[in-house]
Amino acid sequence: MSDLLKNEEIVQDDLRQLRCSLQKITVGGGGRTLDIQALDNAIRKTESSIRKRAEDYLETVNKQLLVLPSIEELNKKTVKIPKWKPALESIPDVHQQREGLAGPLLGEKHKSAVAMHLLCNPAHPNNRAIMHTKCGLSLPDVHKRSTNAVSNMMMNLRLPVTLGLIGSRSSRVKQLRWKTKPESTCSKDRECTPLWVTKTPPPSTTSKSVDHGSMNKGNNGLILKSPQVPVNISKFPFTIINGRINPMAVDFCHFKQSFSLCWSSVVYALEALEKLLREFGVPLAKVSGERLVEFCHGWDNGWNKSPPVISLLSVLENWEEVFNLVLRPGQRYKGEGGIEAAAIHIQSCWRRYVARTAYLRYCRRKWAAGTIAISWLMHAQMRRVRKALQVRRFRQLENYRSRAQHLAANWKHIQSSKRTIIHIPSLGYSQNQRLNLKGFDILQNIQISRLCDVRDENVEVIYICPRHLGEDILHYYTSLLKCDGATDGFDTRTTESSSSIRRFIILTPEAVDYFPTHSMCLSTLLKYSPRTLKRIRNLIQGKQAYIVGGVAHVDDLAVADELGLPILGPEPAIAQLYSTKSGGRRIFTGAEVEVPPGQGDIYSLNQLHETLAELMTQNTDVQRWLFKMDSEHGGRGIAYCDVCHLSCYNWALQECHRYGPELWNTKWIQESVLLRYLDEIPEWLARNARPTKTSCYPNWACFLKTFLRQGGVVEAYPPSDSITCLTVDLLLEPGGEVTMLSCGDQLHSSCHLEALGSTVPQTSVHPETLQSIYMRVGQACRQRLIVGYVSLDLATFLNRNTMEQKVWAIDLDLTYSDQLAMTQMLLMMTGGTLNCRTGCLEVPVPIREKYCEHQIVAKVPFYIFIGSHLFHSNLSMLYHYVFFKMCKAHGIGFNIKVKQGTVFALYDSSERCSIGMMQSRVYFQEKNIQCTFRFVSLFK
Template sequence: TDRVHLSLYVWGFRSDRLEVPVSQAAEMGNRTWIHLRKNRQRMHTPLDHQDTASLYNLQERGPQNLPVQVPVNISKYPFTIIKGRINSMATDFCHFKQSFSLCWSSVVDALEALEKLLRDFAVPLAKVSGERLVEFGHGWDNGWRKAPPVIGLFSVLENWEEVLGLVLRPGQRYKGEGGIDAAAIHIQSCWRRYLAQTAYLRHCRRKWAAGTIAISWLMHTQMLRVRKALQARRFRQLENYRSRAQHLAANWKHTQSSKRTIIHIPSLGYSQSQRMNLRGFDILQNIQISRVCDIRDENVEVIYVCPRHLGEDILHYYTSLLKCDGATDEDDTGTPQASSSSVRRFIILTPEAVDYFPTHNMCLSTLLKYSPRTLKRIRNLIQGKQAYIVGGVAHEDDLAVADELGVPILAPEPAIAQLYSTKSGGRRIFAGAEVDVPPGQGDIYSLNQLHETLARIMTQNIDVQRWLFKMDSEHDGRGTAYCDICYLSCYNWALQEYHRYGPELWNTEWIQESVLLRYLDEIPEWLARYGQPAKTSCYPSWACFLKTFLRQGGVVEAYPPSDSVTCLTVDLLLEPGGEVTMLSCGDQLHGSCQLEAIGSTVPQTSVRPEILQSICMRVGQACLKRLIVGYVSVDLATFLNRNTMEQKVWAIDLDLTYSDQLAMTQLLLMMTGGTLNCHTGCLEVPTPITEKFLKQPPVVNRYAVIGSHMFHSNLSMLYHNVFFMVCKAHGIGFNMKRKQGTVFTVYDSSERCTIGMITVSEDLQGALLTFARNLSDIHQEISPSKMQGDTNFKELIKEIEDVLQMTVQNKMRAVEDKLAA
């Protein structure tokens, strides 16, 4: 035909197809080619940088991951490129150029890019498919040159696999045109990149270090400010405590004789590790709920802070119990009437922080400190009244609570209490009071010191059969272990040496030296093999016990050298005015662990009252000299000396806290309406109503058995009202008219596994029998044959049987002595 279709590309835009004569097509193509070449040089960036960067990427990806797609058809216009140069005079190239002269403008750029690529990589021979090259050129123009055409360039080659393998060969780029410069540039760029990366990483590390140092310094300064603020606040709280304590001491007599409010906070301020290892910590703090019985004094109002929410059943039980106290009113006929005025004089509050920290085992003072609503309510209740706090085991937060309420604390400073409430601190007070203590030594912190001390005191006290090891900061027999000397292989030889020289010469050091050295050699192995913790549930082995013992420090002392040892607890009130008052005294009852008291018989009958009075007064005065006031509990051990057959009394422990025995004694006195006369060793109660017309004395004696830690896992199956119905069916109850019977204390509404029990009778034997019978009846009622449960009822029943047997023997011995006289 005489006309052809011509597509014009101007400035990268494709125009509509034009029909022009053939004679004008060549001239138009040449003009367009020249015009586009000039404009492309102005518009587009060179392809060199794009090609080079793309080929580096190709070398990293590898030939197996290249998306090169080559048509399978055979080319009609092939030509070759030798060493990156096109022979423009070659027949194949001329044929190709002539065939595509009308669209040569779109081919020439691609062809130049292909030549440069082949020269850069020193490709000796490349076979080009003309049709593919033209197709690639059209696609490149239509794509606005946004993507580098390197990958597509390989698709125009017929031997693309051979060329691609050569191009991807490491170092091939540096063999081609400008290879030396490219290598230099690459080396320099890598080195600059390395330097820049190293400098950047160093900068990042320095920046991170500077940030860390800055944050640490800010935290340190903030902690320092907080620490100083806390120290200042605690110092201010301590100063306020001392000021209020002086005022309380100056006005103590007036306070005791006038209306007053006692804020009972039975907090156990143990260390965090001890609190976290105690199961049912809130129940342990609530065992002293009997403190509410202080309202038996008509001038006293009680605010009892409870460590857990009590159910309506428990609140109703104690309300009914306090209405029917022993100090009931009487009508004209002498019939006891319920006293409702006492109910209005006590209130039980639970801090709201109990719900916020259910698993932290915080002591009650700390929970109250973080309970602003409860503190506000207490402030409103005591506004305009004389009030003071009676706490438990001392803690620093006691001062914070007292400062918030603006009331004094009937207790020593926490630092003083922590110093002298340890086993070593108690021995120092007993030494200052000049009372007898077990042979031993405190403040032991190293293994060598333990061995040397033990060898020395064992040599000096050859007759002691058992030695005790007590941790300073533990309680209730948890941190106590023992070791019997009968297992020491050289003991029989040492005993022979003692008998050979006699008691008088034995105290000479040179005589004891051989035994001492022999003891030192054998004690380590003896302790490792035969040392036994008293409560294996706390410390399963001697090694575990010894590790904690040496970390906390402790005491080594002798167990009384007798087969019959009686322990008793005496509760004292060290008044701020300087007087010492005995409030309670009882002989201890033990369970499976002979070093842990779970009950007592009140009043005590093992030591003559005048001897007990003398010991307690000396201990109390020694405490007052060390600024210890408030409630103190003294543990004593009494036994008969085998050589002289005289009674000996050892002071074995000192607790600067309100004891469980004292709390239960308050309930005992509340229910009987009596008084505990520790000077005479009698529990005196008003004469029962049925006996008043028989010309009896105004008071009669009673004996009581107290158990504050009665545990039985099967009790959780019974609600409290069902439990009391079961007890009533077995005749277990308290007779208000006869002033004897059984009274229970309950501590929680959820688990219900722990209870307290008091039995009152006309004589000690009757009280013990009633207590044991009650335990047996309750156990049989709640324990099927296949589900006995975990309990300490059986051990306590066995202990009571032993006490009853001893009581009968003492009575028979007393009768024989009278007959002999």
């Protein structure tokens, strides 16, 4: 060990002397020094590299296993390595060769390469020739043994770098160990190379690519890929049989002796390779010694981890056979420890399955617990919100009731004094109905004629409009409400403004712009419009005011509570209960008013069939039966079916005539007919029932589905060819009085179930009979806490048997009707009064006598046609001013002097498809009505 350290110091001293001697070389006689700084830098780099690698090698040797020399080597004396000291004075003058030094020769890379060749093996003839020809330097000859010793020292100093080992300079003195053998043990073909100079090729890029390349999936969970093995001839092959190495084999001993210095690294690789071959039951494996050592050099991560399988297989010469054998499914379990490996694999798979199952169960339970927790939090939050809403709505209901009591107590005073009426024509239908109604905002604006309440000088009107009106419509109603002006379209002939135009204002909630497609009712839009509510509060401050709504909705209470005003109308819950078809029948029954044969509150198909069979058995003279939905309106939810299509109907009539009217009412006589009806009614309805509005319900199946979900009524159609329907509008005053505000005969279309308009006043029923009916209905409504505006529909016809007039109550609406809104317009334009006791509309008309200078005013009975739902698609092609010019060209207008003519109600400025119309004549003649309809038909 001490000799080795001395040799290292001798080499370093010689390098320093060589550097100092080269600096003193002069060229020629000029005394100039040759600039060979590049060679000096190369010498310095070589010296530092030798020092560092020696330190690394010393540290690495501490971790290597020591191999004791053989017994015959103990008697051999160690050979002393002589000091190599070149004779610098023998170096000739290189002035003559200065011109031969080319530019590339003085480059740093070329000089470094020359220095490395020189220092690694200066005794080699090739290196001596290079120094002589390239640099012009002649190295002296030294003892061959000394040259070999220096060369061997240089090779040994490079050896640790080749093996990739690391060491520490601080421990090189104590822990340096050399594994050498005397030259006598070497074979003759290796006399020039001692055993401790190993022939180990440097790690190639092939081994590194094999170690870190991608691999295929093996049967034992290993990822394998066919190794890229270079084709070469191995000098140190040996075999492994059944995963065992024969240590006495000649080829193995030869390999072991050749690579004894790095044997500690090879041992780990051999053990790993043997283990791999035993585990996979490989019978024969041929190992290439050079590849194995190359693999050991390339594996630079230590032996704490097992080497990669693909790299181990690459050191075999028959790697293809071994590789295919290793990839064979189940091969791992045929080798050493295969049964234990299979058991471990099965147990690991089972434990993995159990753990995975438990984990998934835990995840599901955790998710379920989270879902339950979130659901509970949401439920608790919803319950708190619901409870808060219930408390708020209950408070609003209590405030509504207290204000209603105050309104009832002061109603007469309010009616006789100045007051402000806030009209909110809201249609508080269900959400499904609102979404299915086309042009819902226009439908809510049909009652814009409520503005005509300003005909009373004590009334101011605040009209809440569901959409923005254009300047043309605003100007039109401003001209219309001038009591002393004529309105031929937009033509105004007044000289001074009337006071009526200063007593109304039209407001549009700002929420209309925020919810354009949600089909909200007007009360809801006003509820979410704080600026409009604030303006209304400013307008009614210090005044007596109340609200007149439309179809009742819960948001009506919220708006009334926000404004602090009473509502002239029933509670929303009461309105929803009695505004249905079944609820109307209950009120009519309580008022002891005659109603058509029928039954309400039908919610199942069996109930429908049984009720219809029973009604048809008891009323054999009825030719048509009607089916009305509870929550529909305007003729939308009505279907009909004629009994003439029933095959057993004639037989039932014969049975009825055979027993006579008195015996026919007996149940046991009707039983046979009832059973026959029950058998045929389902098929009869499926084939012959027809909805009146096919645009809403295209067939009976769709109608029946909605009918059973909402509930409905089965009623008899009046058994007569001449039927008249009339509508009576009532005001159930908070003080308890019942007042009729309007009455008119309905004008029907071809199906006789849809009203197009009405004629005011009605002439179908005697006024006293009509008064008796509406008074009883009004009192029945008062008993059920219904106040405000009520619309009553009646049907009258002649009984064929007795030829007496019969009046049936068929419908009840707890809302402000369209007919009443148009009646307000006709009373405004004509200045007349509707006498309900006599059933006449009296209008003061001036009569000019030929020879009299004074004008005489007489009250003449008028008959007026009103229609609020006139629709034509071609109307949208005309602007309103063009439409009125066309009316004027056809002689259609209203003469304010004689109180006759036609007045239109405009609803919107954008679509312009729907209008309302009022036509007044002194004597009701059919040709006048036909003239108006003929004008509308011009746009077809």
